[in-house]
Amino acid sequence: MVASGTFGYGFDAPQVDRTVLGAIVSKGTTLRPREGNAPTRIAETPSGMLNAIGLQNPGVDFVARAYAPRWATWDVPVIVNVAGDSVDEYVAVASRLDGVAGVAGLELNISCPNVESGLQFGIDPKMAAEVTRAVRSVTELPLIVKLTPNVTDIVAVARAVEDAGADAVSAINTYVGTAIDVRRRHPILSRGSGGLSGPAIKPLALHAVWQVAGEVHIPVIGVGGIMTPDDALEFLLAGAAAVQLGTVNYVRPQAATEIHHGIGAYLVEHDLPDLRALPIRPAGVLSHV
Numbered sequence: 001m002v003a004s005g006t007f008g009y010g011f012d013a014p015q016v017d018r019t020v021l022g023a024i025v026s027k028g029t030t031l032r033p034r035e036g037n038a039p040t041r042i043a044e045t046p047s048g049m050l051n052a053i054g055l056q057n058p059g060v061d062f063v064a065r066a067y068a069p070r071w072a073t074w075d076v077p078v079i080v081n082v083a084g085d086s087v088d089e090y091v092a093v094a095s096r097l098d099g100v101a102g103v104a105g106l107e108l109n110i111s112c113p114n115v116e117s118g119l120q121f122g123i124d125p126k127m128a129a130e131v132t133r134a135v136r137s138v139t140e141l142p143l144i145v146k147l148t149p150n151v152t153d154i155v156a157v158a159r160a161v162e163d164a165g166a167d168a169v170s171a172i173n174t175y176v177g178t179a180i181d182v183r184r185r186h187p188i189l190s191r192g193s194g195g196l197s198g199p200a201i202k203p204l205a206l207h208a209v210w211q212v213a214g215e216v217h218i219p220v221i222g223v224g225g226i227m228t229p230d231d232a233l234e235f236l237l238a239g240a241a242a243v244q245l246g247t248v249n250y251v252r253p254q255a256a257t258e259i260h261h262g263i264g265a266y267l268v269e270h271d272l273p274d275l276r277a278l279p280i281r282p283a284g285v286l287s288h289v
Contacts (some may be wrong), residue, residue: 003246004081018076020260028083033059043179043188048198052189060093068102077104098139111148111173122148125160136165146170158212168219171208198247199225213239229262236278
């Protein structure tokens with residue numbers, strides 16, 4: 001898959017062969033349009049990038065009216081990333097998208113570090129379960145919950161959303177980070193902090209997937225710093241059922257094709273029938289950690 005926020009709404013990536021994708025995850029979509037944060041909103045860092053876009057989007061009504069009909073003609077499913085400031089807002093967005101042709105599923109963004117209330121649901125298992133349960137009650141669409149790493153116990157949150165009706169979890173969203181311009185003696189990003197992504201976070205993301213995949217019974221989608229076929233294979237070996245590509249889309253738009261073919265070549269080389277043969281340990285092994 002291509003990760004939310006790195007692929008827009010799927011219309012502006014002519015170099016990507018959509019036929020190699022399992023799904024496109026759209027930019028975060030809210031109940032009402034948002035302009036996002038003021039510039040500067042992106043900063044390059046060693047082995048990664050910081051972003052504080054602030055969920056700029058045209059709002060769910062526009063997405064359902066203008067974008068979904070185009071998605072319905074594509075040969076790849078589009079999963080809409082959903083964000084909100086309250087449970088009611090998440091429910092309203094999910095209700096508006098339920099049954100809309102071209103919308104194949106929802107990914108609940110309870111883990112965005114770039115808005116004032118972005119992490120409030122993702123860091124508390126009870127709140128994460130509450131919003132998941134509320135959205136589950138208004139839609140039959142496949143429901144993925146995107147987990148934050150900025151939490152003491154990511155497994156507790158994953159279990160909570162599983163119990164509340166999530167069909168899968170994405171692990172992980174970005175880490176909170178800061179960059180400072182030493183010449184101006186001022187933070188580079190307008191908000192002061194943003195979400196760190198890219199190769200710098202891959203070992204941390206991989207560990208989160210390893211932890212979560214060993215403790216839940218729903219699929220885990222690995223996200224975080226995947227740049228090469230071997231990176232993707234690490235997540236699949238750790239127990240992920242699928243992977244999402246994010247920051248690499250800015251660096252190498254053709255990366256999805258390369259990684260797709262690389263995974264296929266690995267399966268052939270090792271005489272493996274499919275991805276289900278990849279995980280290197282059964283669920284539950286990390287229950288003592």
